[in-house]
Amino acid sequence: MSSNTTTLPRDGIARRLWQLAKDLLRLFVMLATTFLGLLAITFFIGRVVPIDPVLAIVGERATQEQYEAARHALGLDRPLIVQFLIYVKDAATGNFGTSLLTAKPVLEDIGRVFPATLELATLATILGVLLGVPTGVIAATRPGTLTDQIIRILGLVGYSMPVFWLGLMGLLIFYGELGWVGGPGRLDTFQEMMFESEVPRHTGMILIDSALAGAWDIFRNALSHIVLPAGVLAYYSMAYISRMTRSFMMNELSQEYVTTARVKGLPEWRVVWVHALGNTLVPLITVIALSYANLLEGSVLTETVFAWPGLGLYITNALMSADMAAVMGGTIIVGAAFILLNMASDILYRLIDPRARAAA
Amino acid sequence: MFHERLRGVAAALALGLGLGLGTIPAMAGTPDNVLVIADKIDDIVSLDPAESFEFSGNDMLNNIYDTLVELDPNNLGPLVPGLAESWSVADDGKTYTFVMRKGVKFHSGNPVTAEDAAWSLQRAVKLNKTPSFILTQFGFTPENVDQRIRAEGDKVIITTDKKYAPSFFYYCLTAVVASIVDKKEALAHEQNGDMGYGWLKTHSAGSGAYSLKLYKPSDSYILEANKSYWRGAPAMEKVFVRHVAEPATQRLLLEKGDVDIARKLTPVDIEGVKGNSDIKVRDEVRGRIMYIALNKKVAPLNNPKVIEAIKYLIDYDGMANSFLKGAYVVHQAFLPKGFLGAIDDRPYKLDIEKARALLKEAGVGPFKVRIFVRNDQQRLEMAQSLQNTFAKAGIEVELRVGTGKEILGQYRARKHEIYLGAWGPDYPDPHTNASTFAWNPDNSDEAKLTGILAWRNAWPAKETTPLVEAAVVERDTDKRRAMYEKIQRIHQKVSPFAEMFQAIEQVAMRRNVEGFVAGGSIHSAFYWTVKKN
Secondary structure: OOOOOOOOOOOOHHHHHHHHHHHHHHHHHHHHHHHHHHHHHHHHHHHHOOOOHHHHHHOOOOOHHHHHHHHHHOOOOOOHHHHHHHHHHHHHOOOOOEOOOOOOEHHHHHHHHHHHHHHHHHHHHHHHHHHHHHHHHHHHHOOOOHHHHHHHHHHHHHHHOOHHHHHHHHHHHHHHHOOOOOOOOOOOHHHHHHHHHHOOOOOOOHHHHHHHOOOHHHHHHHHHHHHHHHHHHHHHHHHHHHHHHHHHHHHHHOOHHHHHHHHOOOOHHHHHHHHHHHHHHHHHHHHHHHHHHHHHOOOHHHHHHOOOOOHHHHHHHHHHOOOHHHHHHHHHHHHHHHHHHHHHHHHHHHHHOHHHHHHO | OHHHHHHHHHHHHHHHHHHHHHOOOOOOOOOOOEEEEEEOOOOOOOOOOOOOOOHHHHHHHOOOOOOOEEEOOOOOOOEEEOOEEEEEEOOOOOEEEEEEOOOOEOOOOOEOOHHHHHHHHHHHHHHOOHHHHHHHOOOOOOOOHHHHEEEEOOEEEEEOOOOOOHHHHHHHOOOHHHOOOOHHHHHHOOOOOOOOHHHHOOOOOOOOOEEEEEEEOOOEEEEEEOOOOOOOOOOOOEEEEEEOOOHHHHHHHHHHOOOOEEOOOOHHHHHHHHOOOOEEEEEEEEEEEEEEEEOOOOOOOOOHHHHHHHHOOOOHHHHHOOOOOOOEEEOOOOOOOOOOOOOOOOOOOOOHHHHHHHHHHHOOOOEEEEEEEEOOHHHHHHHHHHHHHHHOOOEEEEEEEEOHHHHHHHHHOOOOOEEEEEEOOOOOOOHHHHHHHOOOOOOOHHHOOOOOHHHHOOOOOOOOHHHHHHHOOOOOHHHHHHHHHHHHHHHHHHOOEEEEEEEEEEEEEEOOEEOOEOOOOOOOOEOOOOEEO
16 A cells, blocks of 8 residues: 555644534534425425425314414414524524424324334445345456356345335244244234333333333334345345445456466455455445445334334335424435445544555 | 354354243133224323314223213214213203203212312303304303303303303204313313313313323323223223224234234225125214315416316216225215215315306316425325316316315415315214315405314305304204205305215224224214123
């Protein structure tokens, strides 16, 4: 690797602090603008769609009077711009309003549904990486061989198969026929009632909370329920990660340093798994982070098939019922997840890539 | 070389998963004292009985709250005592007296008193939420209700504004909006004079067979048995209702025995489980009527001959015997089977020639029309069938598809042309549908009677409005029945409505489940009657 180390300015701590402050300020302004943009777009799209949120509450039979009363209570009779400013002000203080459907603060709702999605997405991403990276590397080291073709077809199938269908088939086979895994939902009925009454809530993720409480029956039951949906989602992200790994690796393996390493007599596994793979990590991290962020949005179809009460279902339900407070709250959480993951992968680059470290 | 490492990774993975899965206890079926139901419950808006007006919410509240008079789950129709052990109406025909049952307690332990009953009814009127009209149609207003509904000792005295058919009044008191709420408990959670409304939206304070233990919106709820229920403790100690949106998933859960009852299976799934000896299917007619309505503001839909022609352009039997099989049966009147005065007349069938002749008589050439329909598989299939048959008589149909709320908004604003949709009764008396399909006191735009179907379609209903008003005050039940039969026959002839189908619900359940009642055409589900063998 190149060794053009930049010289850090040595003229005093003040200057470095100033630099840090400027960086932080820039980050903050960037975050604030992104969020404001996100708020504005969701808000105005929410108001443009030809759906009437008032009808969602009062129902079909309501008289005009009851309709007007509900409209006023929601503040929908005020000018649009005033509604938006109120919304921004509330959002800034962490108040995303009350969901029409659940009659609870949106933040509380999201606190309930997001852990379910987080748990599923995290497990799926871990599985996807554990399977996707090695298969991608193997495919890249033997391009054109049968192994490569098999991996490619597996990936293609994973990529093009509807998650919905895959999930139902998985349920039919592994739950319905073989009985190897738990069914739809996060827990069996009995275990769910135990969980609700016995286990203190720390994260909302059943695997973690039950492990913390030492409730291993519930842990095992939760694991048996999550394996299938996580597996389905993992297959999908594996296909993507594997394909990307293969193409990054093909690129690296054609580089001169690889030839050099081989000429030097390094064992092949070291060349492939350490030298070449090491250099694909930066773009790979972006790919993984993006795939993770996609799963965090909540896969509506997977959540529907598996009766998984996560964020995707929540936002979709809210949208269908014109529950705009919930839609906007959910969108902002998803947006925040994207932004945070972007930042995290940015930080990871710096740790991994000396060039990026130096440029900063 | 590196495959060895890979093999290591794979083995570790397999081991990890295996460890997790290998030790799962095989749980066969649900516990004997717990009833587990797979349903769709994302329609629930509020758990306050003064506001709840959705199917799933009413199913829940029917098991949490009692009303003064109730319906017998085993014989839906006649009234049975609820929290009132007896009731009577004075000679003036306007003053009703209910004598409260003694010794009944709310879930909180507070005794159920006449004061609780009077306050609950007053509260529903004062909160003025959507279902409040079921009570306010008897002349109660937030201002007068404290005088018109009052407690005297162990009696509740109610005075209506004029004479009505007593059965009409009693049936309205069986609706969820007339549930008796624990006054003390509700007021303990009152905020800004809301009579506990904010709290009751997600909590319960009743005297019924169950209390609400846990509620996770659009996810699940758990009810816990009231051991000292005045009818006797229910057999199921807990009722667990899970929201499972996908019918195929519901079916799997039922087949595996992880739920006892699946309520939202498609007709295809029902056929599929019928061969399974562990599962049985119960059919119940429900109150929902599927109909099309023609907006009289739109030419040529305002022409009586055109209206009649369209009624002959619907393939009633074709739809009922194909894609609606198991979900709907043909029904051409606005009162569902099971209601007082319901008729089974079927004056219309698909008859293209007759329709063409009628259109010719009307002097109307081929024309275009839009059918407004919400984005729902079954309804779209119906709309497509209509599109198909209408075309045979030269009527070109364009489907205007949108979300439920969007289409409903246009319908309420009289901006539709033909509306395809459903209507369910609000309380078990014929007036509930008569007063919306066949009654329109003011057809002007300014009247904004948006809740009334006749108004939405700009139909003045001159032929039936006086008859509806007479029927609702008729005190002789036989005469009253005859009046509703007559109203429906007129309605079939002259109204811009073509009622097509009545819903049936096919509830699939494990063979050991006994006594589940979905509520028939007039009521909500009963869980407290369920036993497992």
